Amino acid sequence: MTSMLFLANTPVPRDLTLPLPLPEGLLKTLLVIFFLIHILFVNLTVGGSLLVAIFEFLGFKNKKYDALALELAKTVTVNKSLAVVMGIGPLLCINLVYTVQWYGANALTGHAWLLIIPLIITAFLLAYLHKYTWHHWETGIAKRFHWGLVLTSTLLFLAIPFVFLANVNLMHFPSEWEKVKGFFSSLKVGNVFPRYFHFLLASVALTGLAGAGWFWRRIVVDHLDNGMSREELRRLFYQIAALATGLQFIAGPLLLFTLPAVGVTPLLYKIILPSAALGLVLFIVLLKKAKGPDENLGYGYIRLCVFFSVVVLGMGSGRHAYREASLATHQQQVRERTADYQNALTAWNEANPPSEEAEETPEQLFATCAACHAPDSKLVGPPLREIAAIYAGNPDGIVTWAMAPGKKRPDFPPMPPFSHLGPDKLRVIAEYILATAPK
Amino acid sequence: MDFPPYYLDHIAGGRLIIGLIACLHVLINHPLAVGAYPLLTFMEWWAHKHNRPDIDRLAYRITFVVFIVTTSVGALTGVGIWLSTSLFAPFGIGSLLRIFFLGWFAEWLVFISEVVLIMWWFLSWKKADTPEKKRKHIKIGLALSIMSWLTMALIVAVLGFMMNTGDWSQSRAFLDAMTAPLYLPQLGFRTAFAFMTGAVFLWFCTYFFTKKDAAARAWMVERLSHVVLSSMMVLTFFGIWYWFRIPEAMRANQSVALLSMAFVQWKDKFAMLLGWTVGAFLLIAIGGLTVPRLIPRWALLIPTFMGIWLLGHFERAREFMRKPWVIAEYLYSNGVRKDEVRFLQSEGMLAHATYVKHHTVTPENHIEAGKDVFMISCSRCHSTTGINSVLDKFTRMYGPGEWNAGGMVSFLGTMHKTSTFMPPFPGNLAEKEALVSYILDLRKTREPLSGAQATGIRLSDTTSASSKP
Known part of the structure; x- marks a missing residue:
C-alpha cells in the first residue's frame, strides 16, 4: 500500500468516525440559516449598544437624544439575550460539519475562546446596570459615570466579535495553523480585520433599519415623548442605515479582495456581485428616503426589509461558498485519511481477533x-x-x-x-x- | 485525540475549569430557574386571586433578581460548559453531539422558548394592569416554568447517558439513552433539589424586600417552609433511589471498579451529606413554621451551603463513575476509542497522530517523543507538575528516591487493571519507554509544558500520515 504524503505544514487529522446525525447538505443549509438568525441579533446588540453610547453622549447637550438612548437601550438588553440563545444552533451545526477545522481553530485561540464567557457576562451585567440606573444617575458626575457604563459594555461588545471572527477565519486555513501561536497571532492569518469592519458596518446598518421600524410605532413614539416626531425618528435611522450601507462599498470590496485566493471561485462572484448590486439599490433607496419629503417616509419599509434580507442572505451564502471552496481540498484529505485509518484498523482487528481471556x-x-x-x-x-x-x-x-x-x-x-x-x-x-x- | 491540544500546564484536563463553570451553571439553573419560576408564578396567581398587591409586588421584585442573574450568568455559563468542553475534550463533545443531536436540538428549541418567555414575563409584568391581561400574564409564567423544567429534563438525559449508555452501544438509538437506569432518580432528585433551594432563595430575597412589610413576610415564610418540607421529602426519596441504583448501573459497566475505595468513600459521603442537608433544611422549615421571627437572615445560608455542597458532591459522581470512559464502552477519556486500543498498542500511537513532532521513537528523540505521547494520551487528565500531576502519581507509588524505569514501563502496561479508572495505554513498548524517559526527565527539569493555544501546534517535518497499515 502507498504511504500518503502531504504538505508538511498542513495538518490533516483524522475525523470522528460516528456518522453525522443528519445529511451533510441539510446541516450546511441549517448552518447558514441559523447563523444568519444569530448574527441578526448580534448585529442589533452591537449596533444598538454603539448607538446608545452615541445618543447618550449627544444627550448631554440635547435631552431628546437621552430619551432616545434609553428607549434603544431597552431593546439592546433583549437582543443580547436572543443573540446568545440563537448562537447555539449554528454552533451545533458547525461543530458537526467542520469538526476538525472548527475545534482546531478553537484550540489554537483557546484562551480567548474561553474568555468569551466572562467577557460576555460582564458586558451583559453592565448593560443591565446601565439600563436600570438610568433614572437614578441622571445628573452631574453620576450621569458621566452612567455613560461610562455603556461605553464600557459597548467596547466589550465591539471586542468580543474579534474572537469569533478569528475562529471563523482561522478554520478556513489549516495550512496556516503551524504559524499560529495564540489568539493575537491568529489575527494575522487570512483577513480578520476587513471581515470585522464589514460586520461592524452591517451591525450599524441593520440597527438603523430596525430603528426605522421600531420608532415608527405610535406606542413607542408616545412613550418616548421627547419631542421627536415619527418622521424625524425614521429619517434619523434611515440616515444611519444609509451611511453604514454606503461605507460597505469600501469595506465590502476590501473584504473580497483581501480574501486568500484558496476559496475564491467564480461561484463566489456569482453570489456576491448580484447581492452587492442589490445592496447598491438599497443604498440609493435609503438615501432618497433620508433626503426626501416626509410623505415618502410612510411607505416602503417592508420592501426595504425584504431587500435587506435578500442582500444578507446573499452575503451569508457567499461566505458559505467561500468556506466550502477553501476547505474542499482539506476536507477531502481528512476524509481519505480517516478512511485509510479506519480500513487499516478494521483489517488489523480482523487479522488479530482478541484472545480469549480464559486462555x-x-x-x-x-x-x-x-x-x-x-x-x-x-x-x-x-x-x-x-x-x-x-x-x-x-x-x-x-x-x-x-x-x-x-x-x-x-x-x-x-x-x-x-x-x-x-x-x-x-x-x-x-x-x-x-x-x-x-x- | 487527533486535535491540537489545548492544555493548561497546572490545571491539566480542565476538569477544574469545566467543573467550576458547570457547578456555577447548575447552582443558578436549579434554584433560580427550575425552582423559582413555578414558585413565583404561584405567588403571582395567588396574589391575583386574593387581591394582594403586596405579594404581587414582592414576586415582581424577586423576579427581577432572577431575570438579571439567569439571563446573564445563568445563560452564559451554560454556553461556557460547551465552549470549555470543546477545548479540553473535542473528541468527547464532538461524539456526543453526533449521537445526541436530536436531544441537543430539542433542548435548544426549549431553551429559546425559555429565554423568550422569561423576558416576556418579566418585561410585561407591569403592563398587565387588567384582570384579563393578568390571567394571560400568569399563563406566561406557567409556560416558563414548564419550559425551564424541560430543558433540565433533556440535558439530564445527556448526562445520564454519559454515565451509562444503556442499550446505545448496540442499537445506537437515541431513545435508549433517555431510558438509562439513572435517568429517573436523577431527574427527580434535581427537581426536588431545585424546589427546595429555590424556596430558600425566595425566602432570602424576601428578607431584603419586606423590611417594612411584616404581613408579606409572614405569608412568604409560612408557605416557603411548606415548600421546603415537602420538596425535602421528595428529595430524600429520590436521593435514596439514586443511591441504590448506582451499583446496578455500574454493574452494567464491568470495567468500572465496582468496589474501588474511592467509590465507597463517595457513596458514604453522599449518604452523609444527604442526611445533613435534609437535616439543615428540615430545621429551617420547622423554624419557619413555629418561630418565623427568630430565624435570622444568615441562618438561611446554612442549608444553602449544605445544598451546594451536596449538589457539588452529587455532580462529582458523574465525573467519577464515567472513568475511564467519556462515552461508556466506546470512547476513553483520552479520546481513544475502545476498538483502537489493541491496534495502537501494536502499531504505535505516534505513527497515526497528526499533532506530533515525531512519528517513531528513536534513541535520539525519545524524550521529545515521550512529550508527544504524554500530550496525546495523558494530558486530558494529568498535568506535568500541577494538579493531578504524573510526578505526584509516581511519587505516591515509588516514593521520593530513585524510580525504577523498568517498573514504570511495566506499570503503564497494566495500569488499567490495577487502577480501573485509567484507560489502557494506547501505544507500543517504545512509546511506553519514551513516556517514562520524558517523565524521568521532567522530574529532573520540571520544565513547563505548553499547549497549542500558547506555543502553537507541533508537526513532523516529514509528516507521513501512516496510511501504511
Missing part, C-alpha cells in the same frame, strides 16, 4: 501484579519473597486480601482492590506467586 496463563495474569511486586526487591509493594513467607500454604489468604485490601504497612501506599478479576483468577495468581517466589 491467559498464570504468568500473563501475574503481569498485572508485576508492576508493583518484584521477586526480591521492594518496587511499590513488598517483594514476592515476603508475600510468600506470610502466606505460605495459604493461597486463599492472598485472594481474600486482594479482593479488598487495605493499608497495612505505614511505609507503603495502599494496594488497590482487584475484585474485578474475580476470586478464580486471583486464586491462579496466588498459587503462581507461592510457586515461583524466591524462598
